[in-house]
Amino acid sequence: MYLKRHLRFLISKSWNYLTLAGVIRSSFLKSYSIKCQNSSKMITLNEVISVLNKMAPLSLAESWDNVGLLVEPVILKPIENVYFTNDLTEEVLDEAEKTGANLIVSYHPPLFAPLKKITSQTWKERIIARCLANGIAVYSPHTSWDSASNGLTDWLISIFDGKITVIQPHMSSPNFNYVVNISSENSFAVQKFNGCLKDFLESQFISQINKEFKITNYGQNNVQILCTSTFLSLLNDMEILSEFDLHANKNETLPSSISGSGRFCQLKSSLTIGNVVTMIKEHLGVEKLMLALPKSKTLDSTIDSVATVAGSGASVLRGVKADLYLTGEMTHHDILDAVHKNVVVVLSNHSNSERGYLNVFVERFSKYLPHLKISISTTDKDPLILI
Numbered sequence: 469m470y471l472k473r474h475l476r477f478l479i480s481k482s483w484n485y486l487t488l489a490g491v492i493r494s495s496f497l498k499s500y501s502i503k504c505q506n507s508s509k510m511i512t513l514n515e516v517i518s519v520l521n522k523m524a525p526l527s528l529a530e531s532w533d534n535v536g537l538l539v540e541p542v543i544l545k546p547i548e549n550v551y552f553t554n555d556l557t558e559e560v561l562d563e564a565e566k567t568g569a570n571l572i573v574s575y576h577p578p579l580f581a582p583l584k585k586i587t588s589q590t591w592k593e594r595i596i597a598r599c600l601a602n603g604i605a606v607y608s609p610h611t612s613w614d615s616a617s618n619g620l621t622d623w624l625i626s627i628f629d630g631k632i633t634v635i636q637p638h639m640s641s642p643n644f645n646y647v648v649n650i651s652s653e654n655s656f657a658v659q660k661f662n663g664c665l666k667d668f669l670e671s672q673f674i675s676q677i678n679k680e681f682k683i684t685n686y687g688q689n690n691v692q693i694l695c696t697s698t699f700l701s702l703l704n705d706m707e708i709l710s711e712f713d714l715h716a717n718k719n720e721t722l723p724s725s726i727s728g729s730g731r732f733c734q735l736k737s738s739l740t741i742g743n744v745v746t747m748i749k750e751h752l753g754v755e756k757l758m759l760a761l762p763k764s765k766t767l768d769s770t771i772d773s774v775a776t777v778a779g780s781g782a783s784v785l786r787g788v789k790a791d792l793y794l795t796g797e798m799t800h801h802d803i804l805d806a807v808h809k810n811v812v813v814v815l816s817n818h819s820n821s822e823r824g825y826l827n828v829f830v831e832r833f834s835k836y837l838p839h840l841k842i843s844i845s846t847t848d849k850d851p852l853i854l855i
């Protein structure tokens with residue numbers, strides 16, 4: 469049924485998306501003959517991705533981001549070995565290859581700006597070329613982890629005890645009421661669909677249409693789209709879809725209302741800035757931080773509230789009324805602006821505010837897929853050091 473070439477809409481609240489996913493998975497499973505070393509259960513790339521998406525739905529990612537499956541080798545092998553890293557550099561890839569990884573989960577997307585060629589000229593091109601040549605898939609969650617409830621930003625704010633709120637609650641995704649899966653036995657058909665979708669959207673003269681959907685998985689033989697009911701109706705009008713097998717069902721993984729960018733904590737009890745600095749160092753596992761103190765404050769001054777964003781937080785933190793901002797990096801001018809408003813700024817360097825979450829995520833992830841070999845990079849580190 470999965471490979472039939474005819475349009476088929478299955479729009480029903482009772483249709484269970486997991487059942488569909490299971491059907492797709494079993495189709496892939498039948499095509500493999502290799503088994504995992506430690507288990508008779510073979511785990512497909514789609515199966516691992518569905519766990520990753522379940523833990524942090526890609527619909528939570530910012531619209532400017534580039535998340536999900538970014539590199540998919542032509543020959544899909546069962547996933548046996550998953551390697552987690554904050555950044556995928558050439559040194560990190562050396563280590564990933566030594567561990568025998570065939571899936572790398574890189575928090576930051578190694579592909580962001582479009583590449584026009586894949587040669588050996590730049591490090592980003594070499595990374596993609598090596599991954600494809602060695603059958604290594606690459607998946608990036610980035611801002612979906614930042615935004616998710618119990619995700620990276622919640623891990624960062626968990627340093628503090630108090631009432632926690634989301635600075636910019638996630639607003640757009642709750643409108644994505646449908647999950648649409650489009651598949652074809654022809655690997656070129658999906659690329660053809662992508663081109664036809666672009667032409668179709670341009671022909672609609674609806675400037676807001678890009679806000680009506682988000683492509684969350686783009687594979688060799690299938691595309692997954694989160695969309696509104698309006699977009700689903702438009703898809704239904706696309707004649708090209710008669711060449712595809714299409715399933716649409718209610719989105720049962722709508723993000724919770726406590727997801728979004730940045731976290732604010734009204735502290736249960738006042739803390740001295742000196743104490744806060746020590747607590748942050750312990751949580752992030754770093755020996756040094758950067759601190760900007762307003763004119764009126766010392767390390768013995770107390771604070772009652774904290775606002776935090778992982779990585780580069782200025783765009784979210786700007787204007788937030790908190791006694792202290794914690795993030796990875798801010799520009800000189802944003803720091804000056806904060807201290808003139810009597811806000812303490814603590815910076816850890818960009819990725820030092822993110823990397824520690826890998827341990828938390830991997831511990832949870834391993835419970836979903838206990839037969840996988842899972843490792844966290846030991847090579848990955850922030851390029852800047854404080855001396």
Ligand SMILES: [Zn+2]
Nearest residue numbers: 778779780822
């Ligand atoms: Zn970052």
